[in-house]
Amino acid sequence: MYRSHNCGELNASHINTKVTLAGWVQKSRDKGFIVWVDLRDRYGITQLVFDEERSSKTLLQQAQNLGREFVIQVKGTVIERASKNPNMPTGAIELLVSELTILNEALLPPFTIEDKTDGGEELRMKYRYLDIRRNPVxxxxxxxxxxxxxxxxxxxxxxxxxxxxxxxxxxxxxxxxxxxxxxxxxxxxxxxxxxxxxxxxxxxxxxxxxxxxxxxxxxxxxxxxxxxxxxxxxxxxxxxxxxxxxxxxxxxxxxxxxxxxxxxxxxxxxxxxLYDDAMRLYGNDKPDIRFGMEFCPLTPKEGNFGFPVFDDAQLVVGITVEGCAHYTRKQIDALIDWVKRPQIGANGLVWIKYNEDGSLTSSVNKFFDEAALKHFSEEMKAKAGDLMLIMAESTNKVRSQLSALRMELAEQLGLRKPNEFAxxxxxxxxxxxxxxxxxxxxxxxxxxxxxxxxxxxxxxxxxxxxxxxxxxxxxxxxxxxxxxxxxxxxxxxxxxxxxxxxxxxxxxxxxxxxxxxxxxxxxxxxxxxxxxxxxxxxxxxxxxxxxxIAFPKNNSGRDVMIDAPAAIDNLQLQELHLKVEL
Incomplete structure (x- = not known):
């Protein structure tokens, strides 16, 4: 029997119990006369203790030579921990080790096996079997x-x-x-x-x-x-x-x-x-309804807009961002740059601020007077303190672009709460x-x-x-x-x-x-x-x-851990009646 208990279940009720544990060395702290080792398995961590008063010299030396991720088995007695850790289920106890067996040594891992690791995504995918040892995965x-x-x-x-x-x-x-x-x-x-x-x-x-x-x-x-x-x-x-x-x-x-x-x-x-309503109100067929910012199509106050960008578009449509009239020019310029990225492909973005004092300012003041801006704010149901963002293009294109902007703003404003489900x-x-x-x-x-x-x-x-x-x-x-x-x-x-x-x-x-x-x-x-x-x-x-996913592929569809897809030898190709020409 490799273990009588797992590394996450021991507590004060087990004090004076003799147990056997097995797992991986998470880390160790060597003070010379005493060594603490954190032993980890799927269920948790138990602190092991070796000291010169209660452990043999050989056992203490064994503990001092343990490396990270060594696979070990220990036998010992559960004792009360002097410095308790209330943040760990096993934080009230430690195991005074009487016997240590190294089941397998380990190379130093290419990244730390911790919740917050120093390994990048590609490196962790290459050593996915190590990444799985980390709590988040x-x-x-x-x-x-x-x-x-x-x-x-x-x-x-x-x-x-x-x-x-x-x-x-x-x-x-x-x-x-x-x-x-x-x-x-x-x-x-x-x-x-x-x-x-x-x-x-x-x-x-x-x-x-x-x-x-x-x-x-x-x-x-x-x-x-x-x-x-x-x-x-x-x-x-x-x-x-x-x-x-x-x-x-x-x-x-x-x-x-x-x-x-x-x-x-x-x-x-x-x-x-209805699908048609989803496209009209949110610009996509999978809208996030945890927050507002529904689309509002705009119409000219009279005749036409008098603004070529709007007049030449199939659809002029905007969203009202509540409480964001305080956005600085730098913040708005960042949004404009964001929608102009190739992934979004917009030509630009018109903004109107409904200021707290009731006045209206915009990026198109030379084209629209106060009455026209007021008309837009009424159509968009904006109130003092709100920011209006407007885009114009062919119908399908502008809906897709404004939908992406809506989601980006929701992320920035913390409106997409992961513990809220709609x-x-x-x-x-x-x-x-x-x-x-x-x-x-x-x-x-x-x-x-x-x-x-x-x-x-x-x-x-x-x-x-x-x-x-x-x-x-x-x-x-x-x-x-x-x-x-x-x-x-x-x-x-x-x-x-x-x-x-x-x-x-x-x-x-x-x-x-x-x-x-x-x-x-x-x-x-x-x-x-x-x-x-x-x-x-x-x-x-x-x-x-x-x-x-236990063993995912990267963005190129490759499994970098096993190096797949890979070429196969000519004999296999011949058996499959295939000839590969590159």
Whole structure:
């Protein structure tokens, strides 16, 4: 037995108990005649003590030669600690060691194994197994486990059945790029790794498994960012014999359960917002509603604005930032520089201050008199002490730019509180979106999404106006889940493929198995998938998902720890019928 107790459980009730501990040396303090060693495992830290009065000379010398991260086993007696540490669960005791065994020596780590480390992100990713020993990463992984267990327990109690679906599937032309896997036994043919288990979960509904879920790995070969990895995990769910309202109620219940179980927070309201309203009021389809700053479109007081930047724009729109009329010119210039960055791409920013004395000043005083500025302030519902920020451009562009500015200001002003949760359903997305490059419509979600009831005929006359029977669940400005009611009959699915530019032959080659299945009694069905990585991060008070993934990739999609992806030798290439030319 390597240990009788862990390093986080000993307390005053264990005094005079003989115990065995094992773990890593966190640090040691050598005073010559006495040595203290902090021993760490997953559960906590226990202080060990060796001294010349109570320890043998050999034992004291062993303790003096211990290095950081040595793996050791100790036996001894729990004694009362002279200088107690109230900030540690084990701070009332220490272990007087009678026997020390070095299980494994260790090199000096490339960064300190402390909560606040001196290691940069790339270095810590290279030595991720060391980074996991640090409390922030360790606790994030334990937190992820807790969330996953809460999901499984809740859905199981609600009658959902967990079913595994294949990882080696067929490549499809819709969505992001696939990761492909060459087949050795089928020369020149390839599997794809699933971007989601979409078609399989629909087939499970055809098979009568009316409540399915799976915590499943998915893969997309797309550009990365803080909340995106090439492989990610979904809580994938599907239900049969349901309508949209059933789905929303079911997964409101799951989200409420997680917030209560994991965070101790009770959330009653799950407001609903149409996609068109989200874009009009917030400039994006995943608005953070924990704070205001809703968009306000501006109109000229009479005729036109008399200001070319506004007159030439499709949309002039602004936000009111409460209590910020005191911003200095330097602070406002910093915001202007921020929106002009290539990532945002704005040409500039107009500001109006509603001063505490009731006067109005602006960056465009030579174009607008006091009456015009007053008109703008009334439209924007500003009051004394507020700052108004206005942008003008083409509609989609300016909404995106102002949305980014709104979120940046919220960060600066401390309005995005990580312990405050505001869920939101966004409904009625467009079914199709026009792609200028290919000059055709693409499915906004995927080609299996059903149009809203009664809108199927619009596909023939005005396909861009058709709304999808789709919904996203947003939490604190992040999409944590999305889904739709699915098409469940062959004729409608064939029509959808036709509008998406598939020939009948292409549709049969790619999705013939699904359309065939629909002919054998497919029930009405729909579902939703949560992004587990992102959900866990938000519940954990963060938006960067890497610390909640045991072995994440970097921004280039590389695993710098194992150095992947990597070349393979010519023999493997020959077996796979591949030839690589660089």
């Amino acid at each position: 360790k606790n994030s992984l334990i937190f992820r486990h807790k969330v996953a267990q809460a999901v499984r327990n809740y859905l199981s109690k609600e009658g959902f059945i967990e079913v595994e679906t294949p990882y080696l599937i067929k490549s499809t032309p819709e969505g992001a790029r696939d990761f492909v896997v060459p087949s050795r036994m089928n020369a020149g043919q390839f599997y794809a790794l699933p971007q989601s288990p979409q078609t399989f979960k629909q087939l499970l509904m055809v098979g009568g498994m009316d409540k399915y879920f799976q915590i499943v790995k998915c893969f997309r070969d797309e550009d990365l960012r803080a909340d995106r990895q090439p492989e990610f995990t979904q809580i994938d769910c599907e239900m049969a014999f349901i309508e949209q309202e059933d789905i929303l109620n079911a997964f409101e219940g799951l989200t409420r359960h997680l917030l209560k179980e994991v965070n101790g927070v009770e959330v009653e309201k799950f407001p609903r917002m 869920p939101l359903w966004v409904l009625d997305f467009p079914l199709l979106e026009w792609d200028e490059d290919t000059k055709r419509y693409h499915a906004m979600h995927h080609p299996f999404t059903s149009p809203k009831p009664g809108q199927l005929e619009l596909l023939k006359t005005n396909p861009g106006a058709v709304k999808a029977n789709a919904y996203d669940l947003v939490l604190n400005g992040n999409e944590i889940g999305g889904g739709s009611i699915r098409i469940h009959d062959k004729e409608t699915q064939a029509l959808m493929f036709d509008y998406l530019g598939f020939t009948p032959e292409q549709a049969k080659a790619q999705f013939g198995f699904l359309m065939d299945a629909f002919q054998y009694g497919a029930p009405p069905h729909g579902g939703l998938a949560f992004g587990l990585d992102r959900l866990v991060a938000i519940l954990g008070g963060q938006e960067t998902i890497r610390d909640f």
